[in-house]
Amino acid sequence: MLAFGIRRLTISLCVALTVSIVAFFLLHMSGDIAQAIAGTDATPEQVSQIRVQFGLDRPLVEQYLNWAWGVLRFDFGTSFYFRDQVTTLIAQRLPVTLALGGISLLLALIISVPLGVLAAVKQGGWIDRAALMFCVLGQALPTFWLGLSLIIVFSVTLRWLPVSGSGTWAHFVLPSVALGWYAIPAVMRLTRNGMLDVLASDYIRTARAKGLRMPTVLFKHALRNAMIPVVALAAVQFGFMLGGSIVVEAVFSMEGLGQLAWQSIARQDFPVVQAIVLVLAVLYIGLTLLADILNAILDPRIRIA
Amino acid sequence: MALLEIQNLTIDIPTSGGLLHAVRGVSLSLERGKTLAIVGESGSGKSLSSLALMDLLPRRAVRRADALRFNGVDLMCATERQKQDLRGNRMAMIFQEPMTSLNPAFTIGDQLCEVLLRHRKVSRTEARDRAVMLLEKAGITSAGTRLGQYPHQLSGGLRQRVMISMALMCEPDLIIADEPTTALDVTIQAQILRVLRDLQSEFGMAMILITHDLGVVARIADDVGVMYAGRLVETGPAAKVFTTPGHPYTRGLMDCIPTPGRTKPGERLGAIPGQVPNLVEELRGCAFRERCGQSRSACGESFPDLWLADDHRVACLSGQSAENAA
Amino acid sequence: MTAQSPSMQAVLPSRRARFDKFRRRAATNPSFMAGLVVLVVIAGLALMAPLLGLHDPYAQDLSRRLIPPIWHAKGTWEHVLGTDKLGRDYLSRLIWGGRISLLLGISTVIISGVIGTGLGVAAGFFGGRVDAVVSYVVTTRLALPVVLVALAGAALVGGSLSMVILVLGLLLWDRFAVVARTATMQVARADYVAAAQAIGCSTSRIVFSEILPNILNPLIVVATLEMAHAILLEAALSFLGLGVQPPLPSWGLMISEGKQYMFFSPWVITVPGVALVILVLAINLLGDGLRDVTAPERRN
Ligand SMILES: Nc1ncnc2c1ncn2[C@@H]1O[C@H](COP(=O)(O)OP(=O)(O)O)[C@@H](O)[C@H]1O
Numbered sequence: 001m002l003a004f005g006i007r008r009l010t011i012s013l014c015v016a017l018t019v020s021i022v023a024f025f026l027l028h029m030s031g032d033i034a035q036a037i038a039g040t041d042a043t044p045e046q047v048s049q050i051r052v053q054f055g056l057d058r059p060l061v062e063q064y065l066n067w068a069w070g071v072l073r074f075d076f077g078t079s080f081y082f083r084d085q086v087t088t089l090i091a092q093r094l095p096v097t098l099a100l101g102g103i104s105l106l107l108a109l110i111i112s113v114p115l116g117v118l119a120a121v122k123q124g125g126w127i128d129r130a131a132l133m134f135c136v137l138g139q140a141l142p143t144f145w146l147g148l149s150l151i152i153v154f155s156v157t158l159r160w161l162p163v164s165g166s167g168t169w170a171h172f173v174l175p176s177v178a179l180g181w182y183a184i185p186a187v188m189r190l191t192r193n194g195m196l197d198v199l200a201s202d203y204i205r206t207a208r209a210k211g212l213r214m215p216t217v218l219f220k221h222a223l224r225n226a227m228i229p230v231v232a233l234a235a236v237q238f239g240f241m242l243g244g245s246i247v248v249e250a251v252f253s254m255e256g257l258g259q260l261a262w263q264s265i266a267r268q269d270f271p272v273v274q275a276i277v278l279v280l281a282v283l284y285i286g287l288t289l290l291a292d293i294l295n296a297i298l299d300p301r302i303r304i305a
Numbered sequence: 306m307a308l309l310e311i312q313n314l315t316i317d318i319p320t321s322g323g324l325l326h327a328v329r330g331v332s333l334s335l336e337r338g339k340t341l342a343i344v345g346e347s348g349s350g351k352s353l354s355s356l357a358l359m360d361l362l363p364r365r366a367v368r369r370a371d372a373l374r375f376n377g378v379d380l381m382c383a384t385e386r387q388k389q390d391l392r393g394n395r396m397a398m399i400f401q402e403p404m405t406s407l408n409p410a411f412t413i414g415d416q417l418c419e420v421l422l423r424h425r426k427v428s429r430t431e432a433r434d435r436a437v438m439l440l441e442k443a444g445i446t447s448a449g450t451r452l453g454q455y456p457h458q459l460s461g462g463l464r465q466r467v468m469i470s471m472a473l474m475c476e477p478d479l480i481i482a483d484e485p486t487t488a489l490d491v492t493i494q495a496q497i498l499r500v501l502r503d504l505q506s507e508f509g510m511a512m513i514l515i516t517h518d519l520g521v522v523a524r525i526a527d528d529v530g531v532m533y534a535g536r537l538v539e540t541g542p543a544a545k546v547f548t549t550p551g552h553p554y555t556r557g558l559m560d561c562i563p564t565p566g567r568t569k570p571g572e573r574l575g576a577i578p579g580q581v582p583n584l585v586e587e588l589r590g591c592a593f594r595e596r597c598g599q600s601r602s603a604c605g606e607s608f609p610d611l612w613l614a615d616d617h618r619v620a621c622l623s624g625q626s627a628e629n630a631a
Numbered sequence: 632m633t634a635q636s637p638s639m640q641a642v643l644p645s646r647r648a649r650f651d652k653f654r655r656r657a658a659t660n661p662s663f664m665a666g667l668v669v670l671v672v673i674a675g676l677a678l679m680a681p682l683l684g685l686h687d688p689y690a691q692d693l694s695r696r697l698i699p700p701i702w703h704a705k706g707t708w709e710h711v712l713g714t715d716k717l718g719r720d721y722l723s724r725l726i727w728g729g730r731i732s733l734l735l736g737i738s739t740v741i742i743s744g745v746i747g748t749g750l751g752v753a754a755g756f757f758g759g760r761v762d763a764v765v766s767y768v769v770t771t772r773l774a775l776p777v778v779l780v781a782l783a784g785a786a787l788v789g790g791s792l793s794m795v796i797l798v799l800g801l802l803l804w805d806r807f808a809v810v811a812r813t814a815t816m817q818v819a820r821a822d823y824v825a826a827a828q829a830i831g832c833s834t835s836r837i838v839f840s841e842i843l844p845n846i847l848n849p850l851i852v853v854a855t856l857e858m859a860h861a862i863l864l865e866a867a868l869s870f871l872g873l874g875v876q877p878p879l880p881s882w883g884l885m886i887s888e889g890k891q892y893m894f895f896s897p898w899v900i901t902v903p904g905v906a907l908v909i910l911v912l913a914i915n916l917l918g919d920g921l922r923d924v925t926a927p928e929r930r931n
């Protein structure tokens with residue numbers, strides 16, 4: 001168990017390292033960054049001055065090592081556009097994205113888990129069929145279009161919720177629906193199929209043979225086991241949501257990491273872009289680790305091996 | 306009054322191949338404290354019949370019976386709530402698969418105490434004490450520490466002992482054991498059966514024991530029911546069925562047991578030649594006639610129900626002469 | 632081919648039978664049939680776009696801007712789905728946009744399918760160190776945030792359609808690799824592969840004639856899902872302005888361009904959005920159906 005944990009952690013660190021290399025070199029080999037910063041009407045002198053100022057005249061490997069050494073100390077360099085610490089920018093924006101992702105995940109779980117349980121218990125019934133149809137339809141809805149449609153319906157027509165921004169909790173409702181929507185089909189299917197498997201298992205028959213009431217059978221004996229893979233999936237989905245929030249933040253003009261990334265890409269502000277790629281990747285890696293840990297906590301067969 | 310009374314139990318299961326008539330009119334009764342063994346090839350409907358008593362059949366299965374009475378309660382009319390109050394409390398079941406019958410996510414102790422806490426007003430400590438007591442009676446050493454363990458930490462034999470203890474938590478009137486030892490090592494089989502028999506007689510419960518092992522039947526059963534293709538083809542006191550088996554199928558099964566002296570060393574153990582009939586079709590007459598050495602044309606017509614003695618019933622025409630003689 | 636491996640001869644007749652069985656099961660699978668029918672209609676429209684006598688999708692007419700579709704009171708039959716902010720015919724742009732989506736979906740899946748299947752088969756077939764490396768690469772790829780990397784990639788290489796295809800193709804191979812790896816491991820254990828190895832068939836021969844045909848079913852299912860994924864991603868990239876560039880009639884771009892008018896003319900985003908949903912839905916239905924149809928028959 002311990003050996004497995006150490007191995008798992010080592011691989012995670014290696015993956016993070018690889019991601020940092022990929023992010024750095026892809027962005028730095030794609031053209032003349034100094035030119036991009038200086039703009040098209042800059043004189044060659046200005047460009048070379050910028051090149052020296054940002055250390056872009058050094059060999060690429062040296063640049064990477066400098067950057068990586070900085071990252072280890074939470075120093076992601078300086079933004080070309082804002083002329084400000086990237087770390088500060090990210091620290092300002094990350095809370096919005098984390099809140100958006102968290103609320104979306106919560107929303108998705110609140111909808112998909114009970115629906116999945118219900119669909120499994122009433123397998124083949126109308127709830128089951130409606131839920132499955134909802135899943136297929138849900139997967140086909142583009143997040144950005146769903147977001148725009150929500151704005152048209154709830155902000156413009158009904159005037160219930162604000163169109164854009166990230167100031168109050170009301171600003172988070174529609175974006176969370178748009179982002180959470182994406183995770184519902186996967187979680188619901190896994191819950192339903194897990195419940196179906198579990199409900200057909202021998203130990204559920206044993207639980208019923210004990211005369212336990214249906215709620216006890218369903219929520220203690222069945223759900224507990226069916227939830228084990230769902231919890232892991234939820235952690236991973238949270239990672240996807242953080243990555244996918246870029247679209248939602250753009251639609252709803254939220255001051256989060258995603259919008260920062262989007263604008264930075266458009267402005268060719270590479271230090272910010274590579275920092276965000278790395279931050280999101282590390283968050284994702286951390287979440288998959290968390291999923292494994294949660295799995296072990298929930299499943300005694302893993303915990304006590 | 307008998308503890309259990311079954312009249313004309315039938316179970317149908319819709320399958321892709323058609324309606325499967327898995328159990329076709331089973332009638333029997335069981336007195337308090339007695340042991341009834343049910344034997345028969347696999348697929349003859351033993352498990353389904355026993356699950357039908359507990360109302361734990363697969364969801365699609367349809368159960369019908371002229372009468373299904375337990376302890377004076379009509380199980381066919383009982384509400385789900387009444388049945389839940391009986392299950393685990395007055396009637397309990399031990400399943401064939403100890404490896405998968407316990408919930409992997411909860412400790413042994415939790416799963417044991419749960420039964421008592423559900424059916425009796427007892428404290429957690431009392432439930433725990435009873436669990437420890439029963440585990441010890443079931444032959445588990447250091448029962449106290451076992452309570453904190455999870456099923457995957459126990460061997461199959463231990464798990465089956467846990468299942469037995471679990472069935473006994475509320476001291477039921479009837480315990481149904483569906484091939485409780487089939488999945489276990491031969492050396493452990495005997496121990497488990499001994500535990501089961503000892504506890505049964507200690508608590509004075511009735512037991513329905515489903516088994517392949519006629520040797521076991523001879524040792525512990527009061528009565529025997531022989532099932533074939535969803536029907537009981539012979540029922541009677543174990544002694545009578547063993548000494549004067551009335552149905553050719555029963556005799557066939559008994560020829561399959563190695564007997565000291567009669568079975569020559571190295572001789573292949575007998576199996577009844579032929580195949581179990583397709584249960585999707587309606588069966589007219591005796592289902593065994595195709596595999597029977599003594600079948601005659603009349604066997605295709607009727608499914609006889611003959612009494613060899615007032616407690617020994619055989620569904621075979623060949624028993625007719627014996628009946629006349631009696 | 633004169634020297635067929637022994638297994639091929641054994642497999643060939645049963646393949647015919649398998650196909651018949653597939654057809655029978657497919658015909659009774661509502662999800663598969665619905666997906667197929669819709670997809671055939673969309674593909675037919677897209678392929679025949681130049682022959683349909685549509686307006687030129689690029690022709691601007693500023694005097695006829697933002698005409699609503701026919702179901703609105705002010706709609707005209709001349710522009711059934713209305714016009715956009717530059718007076719271009721929306722129906723025509725929609726159908727030409729379908730070409731882009733389909734072309735992009737298929738091309739992306741070909742690229743990612745080749746990459747992913749190659750990696751997955753190698754991992755499953757050789758196992759050991761190769762497997763470890765491939766698993767590592769897949770893990771790394773999964774750690775990269777797709778939308779962000781795709782956006783950055785598209786922005787770097789410029790937003791032509793072929794570049795978007797390339798970027799997405801280089802990103803969306805992970806599921807192919809995972810599925811191909813598992814399926815190869817199962818197949819590689821089968822008797823006919825052992826037999827082919829025993830009679831000395833070359834590795835490439837075994838991979839191409841024994842393994843690939845037998846792992847095709849799950850890969851096709853993945854291909855449909857990834858195609859849907861790619862189409863949605865392209866739409867998102869174009870919507871964010873970093874994918875396909877104007878004036879191409881990409882559906883995502885149409886939504887992006889219509890965004891500022893959506894409060895007063897909601898159909899400018901509804902029409903391409905619904906088209907996107909229908910296309911993706913059809914592909915997903917086809918994939919779901921295909922999975923059920925090709926899955927081993929369940930008990931009962
Ligand atoms: N869930 C089920 N679905 C369909 N058929 C079943 C199911 N359970 C049992 N059967 C069929 O019912 C018949 C009787 O099964 P069972 O009672 O388990 O036999 P036994 O316990 O005597 O071996 C068998 O033919 C079996 O295939």
Ligand SMILES: [Mg+2]
Binds near residue numbers: 351484
């Ligand atoms: Mg059985």
